[in-house]
Amino acid sequence: MKKKHFYSHIIETSSLSIALGDMDLSHEERLHLISLAESNLHHAILDAILSELSEEDKKEFLSHVFSPDQEEIWKFLKGKIKNIEEKIKKIADDLHKELHEDIKEARLAPA
Amino acid sequence: MKFLRDRMRHIFFKKTLSEARPHYEYLKNKWTEKHRALKSTLWNKHQQSLHWAFKNLPTRQIAMGSLSGLMLLTPSLSLPSPSLITPAYSTFENIQKSPFLVSDLANVLPQEVRILTLSEETEITRILSRDLGFKVTAELDGKRLNRNYGIIGAEQHLARYPGDTMATHFDIQDEAQKFYSSGMAPGLSAWGYFAPSKNQFTKEDSLKEKYYIAVQTFLSENFNERFLEYRDFFKYRKMVVVNPQNGKAIVAVIGDSGPAVFTGKHLGGSPEVMDHLEREDGAKKGPVLYFFIDDVNNTVPLGPISVK
Numbered sequence: 249m250k251k252k253h254f255y256s257h258i259i260e261t262s263s264l265s266i267a268l269g270d271m272d273l274s275h276e277e278r279l280h281l282i283s284l285a286e287s288n289l290h291h292a293i294l295d296a297i298l299s300e301l302s303e304e305d306k307k308e309f310l311s312h313v314f315s316p317d318q319e320e321i322w323k324f325l326k327g328k329i330k331n332i333e334e335k336i337k338k339i340a341d342d343l344h345k346e347l348h349e350d351i352k353e354a355r356l357a358p359a
Numbered sequence: 360m361k362f363l364r365d366r367m368r369h370i371f372f373k374k375t376l377s378e379a380r381p382h383y384e385y386l387k388n389k390w391t392e393k394h395r396a397l398k399s400t401l402w403n404k405h406q407q408s409l410h411w412a413f414k415n416l417p418t419r420q421i422a423m424g425s426l427s428g429l430m431l432l433t434p435s436l437s438l439p440s441p442s443l444i445t446p447a448y449s450t451f452e453n454i455q456k457s458p459f460l461v462s463d464l465a466n467v468l469p470q471e472v473r474i475l476t477l478s479e480e481t482e483i484t485r486i487l488s489r490d491l492g493f494k495v496t497a498e499l500d501g502k503r504l505n506r507n508y509g510i511i512g513a514e515q516h517l518a519r520y521p522g523d524t525m526a527t528h529f530d531i532q533d534e535a536q537k538f539y540s541s542g543m544a545p546g547l548s549a550w551g552y553f554a555p556s557k558n559q560f561t562k563e564d565s566l567k568e569k570y571y572i573a574v575q576t577f578l579s580e581n582f583n584e585r586f587l588e589y590r591d592f593f594k595y596r597k598m599v600v601v602n603p604q605n606g607k608a609i610v611a612v613i614g615d616s617g618p619a620v621f622t623g624k625h626l627g628g629s630p631e632v633m634d635h636l637e638r639e640d641g642a643k644k645g646p647v648l649y650f651f652i653d654d655v656n657n658t659v660p661l662g663p664i665s666v667k
Binding site: 281284292350 | 380381382383385386387389390391393394397398400401404405407408409411412416
């Protein structure tokens with residue numbers, strides 16, 4: 249039951265795990281960083297979606313968002329926000345780039 | 360010689376690095392800061408609708424869905440930030456702890472209800488030990504059950520001493536009303552009566568029957584070869600049972616052996632156990648986690664427990 253968000257199928261997260269896997273980190277540290285990265289991504293995506301919705305639509309979206317029926321969420325979002333999938337992908341890509349930059353910086357950081 | 364020197368340097372460097380973990384500290388600080396900013400933005404911009412959601416949507420559904428990510432705590436994070444504490448959120452924080460357990464378990468549990476791998480088992484016992492405040496383990500004294508993740512079915516009440524019937528079974532009227540309909544099993548438990556007579560029946564015996572589970576002891580490795588040893592080990596062995604879908608947990612004893620393999624169920628719970636876990640039999644049956652509790656000094660009480 250690996251936790252999946254409704255947008256998980258359109259974004260790629262493995263590159264971050266792989267980049268962190270190359271660093272000298274304990275298993276717990278790696279998991280913690282991955283969870284932080286995922287949580288950051290989650291907040292950014294929810295913010296992007298909610299920012300495009302009216303107050304009433306926000307409530308409806310939040311009601312849908314925990315539904316096991318992900319098709320229902322997508323149907324709602326596609327009806328309300330133009331090119332929603334592309335927008336989510338872009339948010340995710342931008343944040344991933346930032347996080348990868350942070351990883352690069354971390355490698356150069358003095359011990 | 361050069362090779363050895365390089366090797367020693369490598370080992371020394373790696374050990375030093377490992378102790379200091381500068382990469383981790385650097386990224387943790389940076390991403391935590393980023394997280395705070397994102398969280399703050401999200402809650403400031405959409406406070407009204409998010410508060411509405413946490414106030415009005417069912418907790419269980421929130422915990423199982425994408426909103427759970429908004430309340431997930433990572434080890435170094437505090438949520439909510441001081442500026443975001445509102446009455447609604449404070450209330451929420453006070454009553455919600457099991458959602459964190461639900462989320463943590465969801466990240467480890469497999470999609471299907473199957474026997475856990477060793478690494479899954481290790482991670483889950485780590486999570487449960489941390490969240491419940493006592494040591495939870497799949498193996499005790501070198502003994503294991505056939506599985507620790509399975510479908511639970513409903514059991515009936517058990518006769519606790521000779522002469523115990525449904526008419527004598529309940530001490531509290533409320534409990535009688537709630538659990539009478541489950542009825543009493545026609546036979547005795549695998550261990551017989553909980554006490555040899557009504558006079559010798561104790562409060563502890565009563566709790567054992569109230570909070571019992573039946574597990575497939577007969578499927579554990581070496582059970583048949585070392586029957587007496589295994590029987591004595593399993594008898595009233597304390598276990599924790601957790602519904603991973605709502606975070607409800609209960610400490611119970613192994614009070615019976617079963618269910619039979621053909622039932623498709625992997626363990627059974629007393630009416631009280633099923634009620635607390637919010638698990639049902641039949642078409643609505645669902646999975647639970649069940650592990651031994653390492654409680655040498657018998658300090659963990661039987662009954663429902665909350666996430667610490």
